[in-house]
Amino acid sequence: MAFTYDVSSSLGQLRLAIGDTVSGAGPRPNGANYSDAELNVFLSPIVAAGYGYGRAVPSMLRMLATEWANQANISIGEYSAQYGQIAANYRAAAAAADLAIDSTGAGVAGGITVGTMTLTNAVYTVNTSGTVT
Helix, strand or coil: CCCCCCCCCHHHHHHHHHCCCCCCCCCCCCCCCCCHHHHHHHHHHHHHCCCCHHHHHHHHHHHHHHHHHCCCCEEECCEEECHHHHHHHHHHHHHHHHHCECCCCCECCCCCCCEEEEECCEEEEECCCCCEC
16 A cells, blocks of 8 residues: 655645654554555545645544544553544544635635624624524
């Protein structure tokens, strides 16, 4: 399985975004890297459609979440490995990545994000669903 990393390519930028940059020390539960072919399953159609690599990032982070969710949490004496939390972290990162890109896969800067804003003595809350209350 080929592993290439060059940040000037879409494949390399996708690897950087998911933390898969060191051959033999990948983000998967067994420490493996994704092969170029595996990443290209998600990346190639996006690039062929004229979009940026960023549109593949949430999908890859969700894939990592699924792989980590399949690992059992273990405790041996005082040692504990909570792989479910790693999966939850990847799911949260995927959700954040969805919010950080536009429909083309380009990064979004500025705008209104989740949180509270006060405008002319009125307080509004922007929810993760995009609704304002």
